[in-house]
Amino acid sequence: MYIKKYWGNFIGGSDDSLNLVAFLEDQKKEEIPLSEIFAKIGLDKQNWDFRQTVEYLEFTHSDGVEMDFHFAIDVVTDLAAILLECSVSGSVNLQDLDEYNTPIRRIRITATPEEHDAMNKSLADFAQNPLEYDISEMMGEDEITDMAYQVEMLRKELYEASGRNRNYHVKAEDVKHLLPDWEGADGCIATNRITVEGYKVGYCYREKPDGGWDSGWRFTAGDESEAYMDDPNNAGIYKLNTICNDDPDIIPLLNTPAPCAFERDENGVFQQIKNWKPDEDEEDPDMDILKQCQKWHEESKQHKIIDALEAIPAEERTPEMDSELARAYNNLADPHKPTCKEMLKKALALLKPHEEYFEDDYYWNFRMGYSYFYLDQEGRALRYFEKALEARPGDDDTKEFIERCKKGISLPQFWECFRERTESAWKDFAQQEAQLRQMMDEDKDHTRGAELVAQMQETLNLVFDEISFEMGFNGEKHELILTPEGDKVKLFELVYFQKHAPKEVLEHWNILVGRQPLQNIGLRTDDGWDISGEDVQIWLEEQGENSFAISAYCEKLLPMLREEEGYCPAKKVDVKDTTGAGDAFFAGTVIGQTYGKTMMESCEIGTRLAASVITTGENVCPRYLPSEFGLDASAPDDAQLALEL
Numbered sequence: 001m002y003i004k005k006y007w008g009n010f011i012g013g014s015d016d017s018l019n020l021v022a023f024l025e026d027q028k029k030e031e032i033p034l035s036e037i038f039a040k041i042g043l044d045k046q047n048w049d050f051r052q053t054v055e056y057l058e059f060t061h062s063d064g065v066e067m068d069f070h071f072a073i074d075v076v077t078d079l080a081a082i083l084l085e086c087s088v089s090g091s092v093n094l095q096d097l098d099e100y101n102t103p104i105r106r107i108r109i110t111a112t113p114e115e116h117d118a119m120n121k122s123l124a125d126f127a128q129n130p131l132e133y134d135i136s137e138m139m140g141e142d143e144i145t146d147m148a149y150q151v152e153m154l155r156k157e158l159y160e161a162s163g164r165n166r167n168y169h170v171k172a173e174d175v176k177h178l179l180p181d182w183e184g185a186d187g188c189i190a191t192n193r194i195t196v197e198g199y200k201v202g203y204c205y206r207e208k209p210d211g212g213w214d215s216g217w218r219f220t221a222g223d224e225s226e227a228y229m230d231d232p233n234n235a236g237i238y239k240l241n242t243i244c245n246d247d248p249d250i251i252p253l254l255n256t257p258a259p260c261a262f263e264r265d266e267n268g269v270f271q272q273i274k275n276w277k278p279d280e281d282e283e284d285p286d287m288d289i290l291k292q293c294q295k296w297h298e299e300s301k302q303h304k305i306i307d308a309l310e311a312i313p314a315e316e317r318t319p320e321m322d323s324e325l326a327r328a329y330n331n332l333a334d335p336h337k338p339t340c341k342e343m344l345k346k347a348l349a350l351l352k353p354h355e356e357y358f359e360d361d362y363y364w365n366f367r368m369g370y371s372y373f374y375l376d377q378e379g380r381a382l383r384y385f386e387k388a389l390e391a392r393p394g395d396d397d398t399k400e401f402i403e404r405c406k407k408g409i410s411l412p413q414f415w416e417c418f419r420e421r422t423e424s425a426w427k428d429f430a431q432q433e434a435q436l437r438q439m440m441d442e443d444k445d446h447t448r449g450a451e452l453v454a455q456m457q458e459t460l461n462l463v464f465d466e467i468s469f470e471m472g473f474n475g476e477k478h479e480l481i482l483t484p485e486g487d488k489v490k491l492f493e494l495v496y497f498q499k500h501a502p503k504e505v506l507e508h509w510n511i512l513v514g515r516q517p518l519q520n521i522g523l524r525t526d527d528g529w530d531i532s533g534e535d536v537q538i539w540l541e542e543q544g545e546n547s548f549a550i551s552a553y554c555e556k557l558l559p560m561l562r563e564e565e566g567y568c569p570a571k572k573v574d575v576k577d578t579t580g581a582g583d584a585f586f587a588g589t590v591i592g593q594t595y596g597k598t599m600m601e602s603c604e605i606g607t608r609l610a611a612s613v614i615t616t617g618e619n620v621c622p623r624y625l626p627s628e629f630g631l632d633a634s635a636p637d638d639a640q641l642a643l644e645l
Contacts, residue, residue, distance in 0.1 A: 001085060001089075001092070001093065001096040001097075002084070002085050002088045002089055002311075003081045003082075003084055003085045004096075005310055005311070006081050006084075006150060006153075006154055007081060007096075007097065009150070010077075010143075010146060010147035010150050010151075011077050011078060011081050011147075011150055011151070011154065012078055012081060012097065014070075014074055015070070016069045016070055016071060016074040016075055016078070017074070017078050017097075017098075018098055018101070019067045019068070019069060020069070020075055020078050020079070021094060021097045021098040021101075021102055022061060022067060022098075022101070022102075023037075023040070023041065023059055023061075023067070024037075024094060024107055024109075025094050025102050025103075025105065026059075026061050026062050027107075029107070030091075030106065030107055030108060031107070031108045031109075031110060031173065032107060032108070032109050032110070033109075033110050033111070034079065034083075034109055034110065034111040034112075034115050034119075035112075035115065037079065037109070040059055041057050041058065041059050041069060041075070042055050042056065042057045042058065043057065043072060043075065043076070046072050048118045048121070048122055049122075050072040050073040050076050050122055050126070050133070051073075051125075051129075051132050051133050051134070052072075052133075052134050053069075053070070053071055053072040053073075053134055056068065057069035057070075057072060057075070071133075071134060071135040071138075073122075073126055073133050073134075073135055074135055076119070076122060076123075077123070077126070077147075077151050077154070079109065079119075080119060080123055080151075080154055080155070080158060081154060082097075082109055083109055083111060083116075083119070083158060084154065084157060084158045086108050086109055086110075086172050086173075087158065087172050088238075088239065088242075089175075089239050089241070089242070090108065090172055090175025090176070090177070090239075090241065090242060090245070091106040091107060091108040091175065091177065092106065092107060092108070092109075093105070093106050094106070094107060106177060108172070108173055108175075110172075110173045116159070120155065120158075120159045123151055123152075123154070123155035123158075124152075124155060126148060126151055127148045127149075127151050127152035127155060128148075130144045130145065130147065130148035131144065135147075140427075142342075142424070142427065145339060145342070146339075146342060148339075149339045149342065153303075153306070153307075156303055156307070157307055167196065168195055168196060169194075169195060169196060169197065169198035169246060170195075170242075170245045170246055174245075175241070175242060175245050176245060177241060178241055178244045178245060178248065178251065179240060179241045179244060179251070179254075182240065182241075182254075184215065185209060185212060185213055185214055185215045185216075186215055186239050186240045186241065187213040187214045187215055187237055187238070187239065187240075188214070188215050188216075188217040188218065188219065188237070188238055188239070188240050188243060189217075189218045189219070189235055189236070189237055189238070190218075190219040190220070190235065190236065190238055190243050190246075191219070191220050191221060191224055191228075191229075191234055191235045192234050192235065192236070193220065193221035193223070193224060194219055194220070194221055194243065194246050194247065195236065195238065195242070195243070195246055197221075198246070199221040199223075200221070200247050200249065200264070200268075201219045201220070201221065201222075201243070201246075201247045201249065201250050201264075202220065202221045202222025202223065202263060202264050203220050203221075203222035203261070203262070203263045203264075204217065204218060204219045204220065204250060204253070204261070204262050204263075205217075205218055205259070205260065205261035205262070205273075205276065205278070206218070206256065206257075206258040206259065206260050206261070207258055207259055207278040208258060208259075208278075209258075210289070212312075212313050212315065212316040213237075213311070213312060213313065213316065215240055215254075216258045217240065217243075217254070219243055219247075219250070222263060222264070237311070240254065249270065250270075252270075253270060256272075259276060259277055259278055260272060260273075260276065261273040261276040289308060289309070289312075289321070290320055290321065290324060292308070293305045293308065293309065293324045293328075294324075296308075297324075297327070297328070297331075300331075302328040302329075302331050302332045303328075303332070305324060305325065305327075305328040306325065306328050306329070306332075309321055309324065309325040309328075310325070319354040319357045319358065322350040322351065322353075322354060323350070323351065323354070323358070323363065323364055323367065325350055326346075326347040326348075326350040326351045326367055326371075327347075327363075327367055329343040329344070329346045329347040329350070330343070330344065330347045330367060330370050330371055330374075333347070333374060340374070341375065341424070344371045344374055344375050345371075345375070347367065347370075347371045348368070348371045348372070348375075351364060351367055351368050351371070352368075360387070360390075360391055361391065362388050362391035362392045362395075365384045365385070365387040365388035365391065366384070366385065366388040366397075366398060368381075368384040369381040369382070369383075369384035369385040369388060369401060369405075370401070372384065373385075373401060373404070373405065375461075375462075376421075377461050378404070378405040378406075379405075379461075379466060380461065381401070381405050382402065382405040382406065385398055385401045385402045385405060386402060389402065418463070418493065418496070421462055421463045422463055422496065422497050422500050423500075424462050424463075425459055425460065425462040425463045425497075426500065426501060426502050426505065428459050428462060429459050429505060430502055430504055430505055432455070432459070433505060433508065433509065434508075436452065436455060436456065436478075437478050437508060439451070439452055439455075440452060440471065440473060440478060441473075452471060453471070456469065456471060456480070463493075463497060464490075464493070467482065468482075468483045468484075468485045469481060469482050469483065470483070474510065477508060477509060477510050478508060478509050478510070479509065479510045479511075479512060480509055480510070480511050480512070481512045481513075481514075482494045482497070482498065482511070482512070482513050482514075483513075483514060484513075484514065491513070491514075494513045494514075495513055498511045498512070498513050522586075523586055523590060529556075531554065531556050531557070531586070533582045533583060533586070535554050535555070535556050536552055536553070536554045536582040536585065536586070537552070537553045537554070538550060538551070538552050538578065538581055538582060538610075539551040539552075539553075540575065540578070543572050546574050546575075547572060547573070547574055547575075548572075548573065548574070548575040548614075549571065549572050549573075550571060550573070550575070550578075550581065550607075550610060550611055550614060552581070552582070552585045552606070552607065552610060557589075557599070571607060571608065571610075571611035573611045573614060573615050574615055575614045575615070576614065576615055576616055577614060577616070578614050579613075580613045580614075581610040581613055581614050582610070584606070584609040584610040584612070584613040585603075585606040585607065585609065585610040586606065587606070587609060588602070588605035588606030588607070588608065588609035588610070589602045589603055589605065589606035590602075591605060591629075591631075592604075592605040592606070592629070592631075595626070595631045595632065597630075597631070601630075605629050608629075609624075
């Protein structure tokens with residue numbers, strides 16, 4: 001089915017779609033006028049304005065079941081896709097539209113020129129103003145934007161793409177199914193002399209197929225000039241059945257294996273050309289899709305590149321084709337339009353699988369960098385632009401992007417606000433979290449850590465240009481721990497991000513900010529000291545409203561005081577949560593001892609750290625510089641310890 005690339009999601013993937021297929025099957029006829037469909041389900045009452053479903057749309061199935069449609073525009077977009085299938089293939093197999101509930105049967109929907117014109121205008125209006133339609137109330141903004149993009153692609157292919165607006169010699173409604181027993185690929189290439197002007201096939205040949213869609217057959221009238229063949233608009237890709245309707249004389253030839261060629265003699269009879277072989281050195285733009293894409297690129301016809309390459313099944317596209325397709329999506333991505341991010345993500349999805357293949361290629365690295373740059377991920381983009389510059393030293397465009405990346409890293413700017421980025425990231429995470437949990441559960445040998453981190457990094461970079469995080473499992477739920485790394489400002493962003501985690505994520509994940517309290521933390525030294533958190537007693541003394549003093553005592557530490565006994569006063573702070581105070585005290589005391597401070601001075605450091613922890617509910621303390629505690633940062637390497645919990 002030609003429209004498989006559209007059918008099954010925003011187009012052809014709703015309850016309205018299933019009811020429409022049931023309606024078409026129930027008509028028990030091969031040809032159904034569009035006007036008849038409109039009249040029977042009530043679309044005619046909309047007067048070609050489908051922004052709001054003003055009348056109840058329904059029909060009664062022949063088995064007595066009443067079936068209704070929720071949104072007029074939903075039905076119209078499905079009908080447009082079926083019209084495209086009929087335009088390309090002459091008809092549509094209803095089972096292809098709903099394989100589980102519908103038997104095999106081909107039908108054809110016809111429309112008048114006036115109806116086609118009205119359909120074109122209606123699809124264009126939806127693509128431009130999706131939020132004005134009632135269906136948008138049932139979809140998120142990203143979803144309705146994606147649907148609008150798909151509808152616009154469909155509209156262009158149906159009414160603007162090369163070949164769709166041609167006045168074909170055999171009309172779509174007159175195409176008969178002439179190859180019922182054909183097996184295998186049924187795509188071919190034919191010139192307009194045959195399909196539009198109505199000339200018989202004069203010369204044809206079969207070569208090695210150009211992909212899973214291709215039968216290898218090429219059909220010409222035999223009198224086309226070289227200049228005519230050089231123009232890609234003078235030919236098109238068709239189903240073999242379509243060309244058989246143009247000239248049934250070719251049917252007996254079709255099972256001849258490649259390579260082969262035939263031409264008509266003076267009596268109009270096909271004669272096989274003996275010992276014929278395709279000229280592999282001949283440059284034919286119609287047969288070389290990459291050259292054609294380059295030409296379209298130079299003409300800024302990115303939509304044509306997308307239409308042509310997306311028509312080839314993904315498994316049949318070469319890495320070079322995917323790279324060209326990614327470039328087209330990159331070039332169409334307008335930062336000021338809602339479809340921008342989706343196009344850039346499509347480009348990345350096309351490029352990433354070929355990293356090893358294109359490792360040192362300038363174009364691939366540049367396109368990767370370009371996608372990441374306009375996704376507000378300058379840090380990741382920089383790496384690819386630098387590799388691109390290695391492949392092409394002195395390239396001015398690449399150097400400019402490198403400078404913009406470095407500026408963006410130091411002074412980050414985003415096209416979307418933090419709230420919008422947060423929503424996008426959680427939506428992305430919700431779609432893949434089940435896969436992440438499965439990977440973590442199955443990774444018993446811890447061999448997929450890099451893959452897990454990379455996948456999570458990809459999501460978090462939608463919000464944060466740089467982020468530190470940990471992943472784990474506590475026996476009940478999986479955990480994502482986000483750390484500010486001592487950056488007080490980032491802590492606010494992390495807390496906001498944490499609090500907006502959707503319910504479906506929180507069913508399986510704990511989203512935590514800051515390093516969490518550890519069990520069984522302690523101090524062990526070579527000279528016999530063994531002190532745990534249980535050995536420390538903490539007292540809180542209320543000083544006033546929401547104000548407390550904290551005191552710590554550890555009997556095991558008394559011998560360490562030596563001659564330095566004294567009193568370390570408690571700090572007056574607003575207590576939020578005492579969790580982690582003992583751990584912080586020990587950390588500070590040990591750091592002081594490591595730097596050669598007296599026990600009294602070390603305990604002072606520990607008390608300050610403990611006081612900083614209990615003032616926050618996040619159980620983290622800010623990063624302190626050694627100089628803030630009177631510590632010599634030029635001490636030996638083994639004393640270079642960070643004052644961070």
